[in-house]
Amino acid sequence: MSANTAVVERYRNSFLKEVEANVEEGQWVKMCMQCGVCSGSCPLGPAWDHPPQEIFMMIRAGKRDEVLTSSSMWMCTSCYNCIVRCPRELPITHIMHGLANYAHRLGIAPKNQPTRKFAKLFWDNLSKKGRVNELKLGIALYFMNGLVSGIKTALKMAPLGINMVKTKRMSPMEYFGGHGIKDTKGLHAILKKAREIEAAKMQKF
């Protein structure tokens, strides 16, 4: 490291470095020019405690806990509006997914955040048999906040479920077995290996 680089490094806060090293597309964060087009373009904009442009500035300001424990990134609907409108072409949607994933991985994302819970249910559901079982996913979703609220939700959702069954877009039989791929063993091996490679790349901060 040259003397000059060493001086520069001292002035870079470590949370930005951490995001650049460990968060998907994190190397883009420093490119944000704070115009706010992303925040104005987000369909759930008003629901974010800190809209994307604020998150980017908070990362640069080293506000690690405030960013990673925020529910903000979990408001992303993956509509990609921010991506196509960003004048600097930051892959904002992916950075938000990356931040959410990183906070979840570290175990400091808000515990009862519904989208965090649902995203985990979704992944567990699809990776088990290689394809999504919509019925089991729906039932798991209704009951993700416990039995009592689950029964309430299930009752509220019953007419919708009946409509789906009537139109053959859902089948109670999916609960027993259901769709899946043949080579689940191979898929599980692929995912295990991918996780190992990714875990090995994570840098300590």
Added chain:
Amino acid sequence: MAKKEYSFYPGCSSQKAASGSNYQVSVDSMCDVLDIQLNTIPDWNCCSASIGYAEGGELPRLALSARNMALSEQHNAGQDIVATCAACWLATRETKDRLLHSEHLMKETNEALAAAGLNVKANQNVRHMVEVLIEDFGYDALGKHVKKPLEGIKIAGYVGCQTNRPFGIQGESFENPKYLDKLVETMGAEPVENYQKKVSCCGGALAFSEPEKSQALIKDIIEAAYDGGADMIVTPCPVCQMNVEVYQDQINSKYKTKFKMPVVYYSTLMSVAYGKDFKQSGLDGQVIAPNKLNAIAKK
């Protein structure tokens, strides 16, 4: 015209008794008329859509799509991969771009795939069915097969998000794409001019986890269709279709509205216009009946 063949990635919602099974029925009917042969990728898996990110990191997600691409390269070599689901298309195309853009992601993804004896090159085009229709056929060719023009139906073209962004359809703008309106016109129906919610978000997967916030978005999408005088909404995305169609009762009870707006796929419209019957067009899968379309299908 000679038969066209594609390597087909149908996606989870297209399966029997799944939420988009009626989409698949109408796609099959449409392809039958257009002489398109869809060669399903053997043993395809879920792409993890845009909600798998929390538990699945970048590499596991890329590996999911890469497995499908590897199987496609092996079994359907030389064909373009075609998806009908917006999320399937987006995830697969995104994976292709990232693998070709980054040597280390390509290397790591292949290391993961090797655990199941697979290898990916990412050398096939990844396209949405709508691109096939517009680019490989074109509106004139699509119009030639119309047997029953959808006269007297006014339709709001709801393009939604993921068929439109970040990739979109070549030659169309992100903010005001016109292809769905042109398809509607080609089938003999009347598009709603200036449907202002055509590229607005329905909430996507957050319709499940944040129902109130998402239903507020859906309400605006339906309201704008009514404002434009629409008889029904048409969409190219199975998530848009489901979200906008099936929550209308809940929206009505919360907002005291009286919505009863049918939501169909472009392939539903095309199947009916091409002379397919009620069932072949997947119309038995509609929760809210598109009466004017049903009448033409049953004629």
